[in-house]
Amino acid sequence: MVKVVVIGGGWAGCAAALTARKAGAEVVILEKTDMLLGCGLVGGIMRNNGRYTAAEELIYLGGNELIEITDKAARHVNINFPGHAHANLYDVTMVEPMVREMLLKKGVTIKLMARATDVVMKNSKRIKGIVLADDTVEYGDVFIEATGSTGPMGNCLRYGNGCSMCILRCPSFGPRISISYRAGVEDLLGMRADEVYGAFSGSCKLNKDSLSEEIREKLNKEGVVVLPVPKEDINMEKLNLKVCQQYALPEYAENVILLDTGHAKLMTPFYPLEKLRKIPGLERARYEDPYSGGKANSVRYLSMAPRDNAMKVIGLDNLLCAGEKSGLFTGHTEAMVTGCLAGHNSVRLALGMPLLELPRNLASGDLIAYANESIKTKEGLKKRYTFAGAEYFERMKQLGLYTTDTNLIKERVMRNNLLKIYDEKLV
C-alpha cells in the first residue's frame, strides 16, 4: 500500500487526493481550516473561455468527478461577461459539502484543522512526515504540496495592505508554511507589473442582501450585472495589482462588474466602501469576503516550488506540488488540472514508474509546460497562466488548443492514449 499525504485541501489538494486515491493509494488530506476548498469557497468561475476546453479535457482524462460537481452546483450556466464567454458560475455555498462527500465516499481521509508546521526528513532529499501544529506527525511515502501561495498575514502586510480577513482566516487557523522550503528547497516568488513581489487576489464578494432589490433580481436572473464607475473614481492602474490578468481589461476599471456565485462577486481587488456605496444600487453594500475588502485583499504568489512538468518538485525525491504552489496559475480549473496530475503521479513516483507528463497538444499539458518555461524570466514572473485569458488564452487560440467541441477534445485525449488515465488503478 502506498500512502500519499496531501498538504492543503483547496481545489488542487482535493484534485490530487482524488486521483491518488483512484490510482490505489491510501490518501490523507491535511487542511488547516475547518472546510475544504480554500479560495474555492469564495470563487465560483468555471468554463469561461479556454477553461471550457480544460474542463472537458479533465473529464476525459478521468478527473470527471470534480467537473461534475461544479457543473451540478452551478447557479448559472453558459453566461457571458466582459471578455468571457460560456461561463458557469457555481454556488460557493453548495460546492464544499459536495466535494467533501465525494472524497469521503472514495475513501480519502480528511483531517481538518490540521495545520502543517514543519517536515521530518528521512534524508536531505526525502520527506518522512509532516509535523502538525499539535506536534503529531503524519507519515507517508509521497507528499503533495497544495498549500497555495497566499499570505500569511506578515506577507499580506509587507506586500499588500495588511490582513483583510479573507476566507483563509489566518488569525484563527494560523499561517500556511512552505513544505518545500522547510524541506530545503528555496521558494520562487511572483511579481506584479511594477516589479513588487506578490499580487492581490482579484475579486471581493459582496453580501447580496446588502444590494438593491433590482440588482439582486438581475443577478439571480442573468448572473451578471455591469454598473458604471463614477468618472472621478476610474482607476486604470488598479488592473496592474491583480492576480487575475484575464480580467485586466478596461471594462473592469470603468465598471463595477458583479457575478452571481451565491455572493455577488466584485471583480476588483479591493474597493473603498464609501466609494462603492456611491454607486446606485450599492448604497448599503457590505463585504462578505474578504471582510475588509474595502481596504485590502490577500496577497498571492509568494511561495512557488521549482518543479518539472510531471509536477515533481526539483531537489526533493518524494514531493510533488499543485495549484498556485506549482506556478503562477489562477483559478479552480488550473488547480484541478495540476492537482489531478500530481495526484496520479504520486503513485507512479512511489512505485518507481515513469511519471506522466501531459502532452502539449492538450491545453492542460501545454499550460503546465509553458508556465514552467516562462517563470525562468523576470517578464514571465509578472504574468499569470490561466486558460481563461491574458496571454495564455491567446496562445491557446493560436495553437488551435481552444475549442468547445467536446468530440474533438475527446478525440485528442484518445489519440494520446490517455482516455480515463486517472481511473487506472496502479497499486
Next chain:
Amino acid sequence: MANRLECIDAATDYCPCYLAELNECIVCSQLQGKNFCDCNWRGVCIYQEFVWAGYKAKATRSTIFSKVLKKEKINKEVIILTLKVPNKMARELNEPGSFVFLRGISSPSFFDTPMSVMFADEMEGIIKIAIQVNGPKTKLIQQSQGEEEVYLRGPYWNGLLGHRYIKGTHNSKALVVLRGIAQAPGVIVISKLINNKNNVIAIIDKGKVGVNFIGDYIKDFDITTVDTDLLSEEGQRILKELIKDKGITLVYSGGSDEQHVNILNYLELYNKEAYLAVSNNNTICCGEGICGSCEVQIGDQKVRMCKVQVDIRKALERKMLNG
C-alpha cells in the same frame, strides 16, 4: 527542518520588543531581515503587531518601587520576602516560570538580580520570593536591614523550559522534583498542574539550603509528597521507581542541570513518552535578550535563554556532550 525558535514573550504586552527594532526578533523571519513568512506561530503575527505599534517596541518593563510587607528569615541560608505589587503584575506573575528582577533601593541598576516567584496573589497584589544568599547581589538584599522598599522590574516568564508541557497536561499524572532553593518556583508549577485536574507527586529535597520551606504553601494542595535526599541511594531508588510509572506523563525538574540530566536519563530508560520541563538555570542578566549573557549554543544556533523556550532534551544532550 531548520529550527525555528519560540519566544516566551511572543503575543504578550511586551512583544514586539527592542529586538524587533534591531531586526533581531527571535521568532519573526520578517523581523530578522528576511522577506517572507516562516515562523513558529503562536496565535499572533508579530510583524503585524510591530507595524501597528508604529515600528517600535511596545511597552517595555519598568522598574517600580515595591513595599516589603514582610521579611522572614527561614534559616541562615533562606529569606522569604513578601512584596506589594500592582494587581496586574501579580496576575501576570501567577504563571509557572515567572521571575522578577530585584535590587535594594540604594544599589545601582547592575545589581538587578533575577528571582523566581514562589507565590502570587492577584487579588491582594502581593508576591512572595525566596532568596538564597550566595553572592554579592543577594548579600546586599539580605543586608538591607531597615529598608521598607526594593526596586522591582518585571514580569518575566522564562524561568522554566517546557512551558507548553505544563500548560498542556490535563487530567493526568505528573511528577514534580524540587531541590534546594528551586523549591520556590515549584509551588506555582504544582498549583497550575492541580488546576488542570492532574494528580501530582512531589519529591522535595532540602538540598544545600537545608530546609523544606514550601511546606506551608503546599499543605492545602491535594498531592502526594515524598521527602528525600536525591543524592542518596534511597533517593535515587525512589526517583527511579516513580519515573517508571507509565501513568506519569510529565516530569518537572526544579534544581540543577545535573539533576535535570539525572532525571532525563531515567526517562530515556523507563518512560520515554513522558514530557520533561525544567527550571532554567542559565545566567540571566538583562532579561530582554539584549546583553547576551544568557546565550548558549544549541546545534549551530545561538539561543538567548532568557526568552527562548528550547526543546529541553536537545539542550541537555548538547550540554552533556560539550561539557
